[in-house]
Amino acid sequence: MGSAERKERQRAELREQILQVARDIVMKEGFGALSMRKLADAVEYAPATLYLHFENRDAIARELCVRGFQELLAVLEPAAACEEPVERLSRLAAAYVAFGLKQPETYRLVFMEDPKLSADLFQDQDEGAGPKSFAVLVRAFEALKAAGQALEDTTPVRLAEVFWAGLHGIVSLKLTCSGFQGTPAEVLAQTLVTSSVHGSKPARATRRTR
Amino acid sequence: MGSAERKERQRAELREQILQVARDIVMKEGFGALSMRKLADAVEYAPATLYLHFENRDAIARELCVRGFQELLAVLEPAAACEEPVERLSRLAAAYVAFGLKQPETYRLVFMEDPKLSADLFQDQDEGAGPKSFAVLVRAFEALKAAGQALEDTTPVRLAEVFWAGLHGIVSLKLTCSGFQGTPAEVLAQTLVTSSVHGSKPARATRRTR
DNA sequence: ACCGTTCTGTGAACACCGTTCATTTATTGC
DNA sequence: GCAATAAATGAACGGTGTTCACAGAACGGT
Known part of the structure; x- marks a missing residue:
C-alpha cells in the first residue's frame, strides 16, 4: 500500500543524507577533499551506491x-x-x-x-x-x-x-x-x-x- | 673542465623546457588538465624524471x-x-x-x-x-x-x-x-x-x- | 685504457581517484 | 512461498601523484 511512498521517502532521505555529509566534508576539508569513496565511506555505503542517487560527482557539487x-x-x-x-x-x-x-x-x-x-x-x-x-x-x-x-x-x-x-x-x-x-x-x-x-x-x- | 658548466646548463635547459610545455598545456587545456604523466609524455621523458627537476606538481604550479x-x-x-x-x-x-x-x-x-x-x-x-x-x-x-x-x-x-x-x-x-x-x-x-x-x-x- | 664514483633516467609499484557493470541481496506484490 | 522488482555491492578499468630500487651513461683519477 503505502510502501511505495515510504520507499520514495527513504530514497529521498538517503539522498538528503548524502548531501548533508558531503556538505560537512566540503566545509571541513574543502571541495577538493570530497571524493566519492570518502563520501561513500562516511555514509556507510559502497561507492557505487552513490550513483543510484546522483549522476556523478559534479551533480553533487551542483546541488x-x-x-x-x-x-x-x-x-x-x-x-x-x-x-x-x-x-x-x-x-x-x-x-x-x-x-x-x-x-x-x-x-x-x-x-x-x-x-x-x-x-x-x-x-x-x-x-x-x-x-x-x-x-x-x-x-x-x-x-x-x-x-x-x-x-x-x-x-x-x-x-x-x-x-x-x-x-x-x-x-x-x-x-x-x-x-x-x-x-x-x-x-x-x-x-x-x-x-x-x-x-x-x-x-x-x-x-x-x- | 667546462663540462660541469655544460651539464648545469643542460639541466637548466630541460627544466625550462618542462616549464614551457607545462605552460602550453595550462593555457590550452587549463591547470586541471596538467598531469605529470601528460607533461612527461609531452617532453618525452618518464614521469619520474620530472621529479629530478621539481619537488612535485605544486612546485611546477608555483613557478x-x-x-x-x-x-x-x-x-x-x-x-x-x-x-x-x-x-x-x-x-x-x-x-x-x-x-x-x-x-x-x-x-x-x-x-x-x-x-x-x-x-x-x-x-x-x-x-x-x-x-x-x-x-x-x-x-x-x-x-x-x-x-x-x-x-x-x-x-x-x-x-x-x-x-x-x-x-x-x-x-x-x-x-x-x-x-x-x-x-x-x-x-x-x-x-x-x-x-x-x-x-x-x-x-x-x-x-x-x- | 681501465675502474670507481656520480649523476641522469626509468620501470614498476603503491595508494589513491571517478566511474561502470554484472552479480548478489533485500523487498515487494501476488 | 514464489516470481518480480529494486537496492546495494565487489571487482574492475583507466586515470592520477609520487617513490624507489635499479640501469645506464658520463665523469675524474690513475
Whole structure:
C-alpha cells in the first residue's frame, strides 16, 4: 500500500543524507577533499551506491552549489530590508563579506570552482538564488539613485554588477591571495560602499540637483 | 673542465623546457588538465624524471604562477606610465581586465587556485611581481589624491586594495560565473574607475564605519 | 685504457581517484 | 512461498601523484 511512498521517502532521505555529509566534508576539508569513496565511506555505503542517487560527482557539487547560494541569499535578504539606501548597501556588503569569510569553502565552491557549477544558478531567469540575489542589489542601487546618491549616468544594474564584483573580489582575494591579509575585509567592504555612493553628503540632506 | 658548466646548463635547459610545455598545456587545456604523466609524455621523458627537476606538481604550479604574475606586471607597467591620474587608472583597469580575459587559464592559476600557490608571490616584501604590481596601483591613487580627485579620508593603499578587488571581481566573475555575461568586462572596469574617482566634490565620510 | 664514483633516467609499484557493470541481496506484490 | 522488482555491492578499468630500487651513461683519477 503505502510502501511505495515510504520507499520514495527513504530514497529521498538517503539522498538528503548524502548531501548533508558531503556538505560537512566540503566545509571541513574543502571541495577538493570530497571524493566519492570518502563520501561513500562516511555514509556507510559502497561507492557505487552513490550513483543510484546522483549522476556523478559534479551533480553533487551542483546541488551543494545551489544550496550554498541559497544560504547567501538568506543572509542578504534581512540586510536588504533596511530602508535607508546607503545603510542598506552597507549592511548588504557586511553580510556578503561575513558569509564569505565564515564559510570559505562553501564560497569557493559556489563562486570559484568550475564554471559549470554556477551555470545553473543563473539559468532560470527569475527563480533561483542567483538572479534573486542580484535583484536585491539592483533594488538597493535603484533606491540609492532615487535618493540622488548614485552616479547619475550609470544604470542601477551596472552599478550592482560592479558592486558585486567588488565584494566578490574582496572575499575571494582574502580566500586565495595571502598578500591581501593587510586590511580586514569588512573595512574594505565599507570603503567599497563609500566609493560606490556618489557624493557622501548626509543621507537625508537635500537631493542633489541634476 | 667546462663540462660541469655544460651539464648545469643542460639541466637548466630541460627544466625550462618542462616549464614551457607545462605552460602550453595550462593555457590550452587549463591547470586541471596538467598531469605529470601528460607533461612527461609531452617532453618525452618518464614521469619520474620530472621529479629530478621539481619537488612535485605544486612546485611546477608555483613557478608558473610566479611567471604568470610577472606577465601581468609587464602589462600593467606601460599603463602606469600615463601621467594624468584618472587616465592612468583607466588604462590600468583596461590592461588588467584585458590580461585576465586573454589568458583566462593563467589568470585562474595565479589568482583562483590554491592559496598555497600565490603565497610566494607576496612573500618578499619588495621583490616579486605581487608587491610591485600592487605598488603600481598605490602610486596611481597617490597621484589621484594629489590631484584632489580621490576620497580624502581613505588612504591610497586602501583605495588600491578595493580597486584591485574590484578588478579581480570583474575578471573572476567573468571567468567562473556564467550569470555575469551581461555587461562586458571592459565596461564594468571603466564603471569601477568612475566610481573609484571621486568627482570634483570633496568627500565627507559618512560616520558609519562600524 | 681501465675502474670507481656520480649523476641522469626509468620501470614498476603503491595508494589513491571517478566511474561502470554484472552479480548478489533485500523487498515487494501476488 | 514464489516470481518480480529494486537496492546495494565487489571487482574492475583507466586515470592520477609520487617513490624507489635499479640501469645506464658520463665523469675524474690513475
